[in-house]
Amino acid sequence: MTKKNDISVPEGYFRNLEQNLSRIPQQEVRPTLMQKVSPWLAYAASLAILATLGNFIFRQSSAAPAWEDEGWDYISYLSRSLDPDGMIELKENDELTQEDIMNYLLASNISVEQLEQTNYEEDY
């Protein structure tokens, strides 16, 4: 099968083509719609990212502290913090009593003077 002579061009095409192409440097290159709007799109995208990030940081920093949460059990938290080894027997739903506190203070090797001070204050 021959490779050539299967296609042709209009009469004088290449002469005109050369002239047309040589005029390209004189033509004003018009920017495409995408080229026109892309700086604005980039600007809008940056603003959107900043707003989202700012909102996220604001929400994180202004979130209510855990103890303001209604579902948070302050007593359980306190007992876990003060008594990590579970020396005080505090069952679920048990109220923390004065006795529990005294037991805790005793187990903590607190001095008698300090205990008396506690009892003294209770009397008032």
Add this chain to the structure above:
Amino acid sequence: MSELESIFNRIVKEYSERLYWHVRRMVGCHEDADDLLQEIFLKIWTALPSFRGEAQLYTWVWRIATNETLNHLRKERVRAALRFASADDLGARKIEGDPYFNGTAAQRELWKSVARLPQKQRQVFVMRWWDELSYEEISAITGTSVGALKASYHIAQEKIKLNLSDSEVSK
């Protein structure tokens, strides 16, 4: 005339005709080739200030032309998909409808078979078979290794042979 303009005019003089034949065989018809060639030279003109001369001018010009051509074919494929049409059928219709195609029926079948090849294989086949570029030249233009190009060309040839024998059988 500025220095850039004189380089551009030299490129137009030296490469426009050769690139036309390449683009024409890639896109299948004169009208599309003419439009695409304008776009390619516009791209060459806008990219010319950034041409640093690390690559040969020849390789640089061909690289822009082949990239733009592949982009054009990709866009056509997307357009065809959006219309729920086959890009292969579109390519075949363009070849059928081109008033400047004056080859034999066998040559027409060859063109249609080439139009059905995947883009990269089509590119390698056109550059090797019709443009008669060496594998080394094609490698410099496309950035593909000579081995990979040989493999692509071989696969393309086999597909074309198969397509042509199928079309012979169907007659």
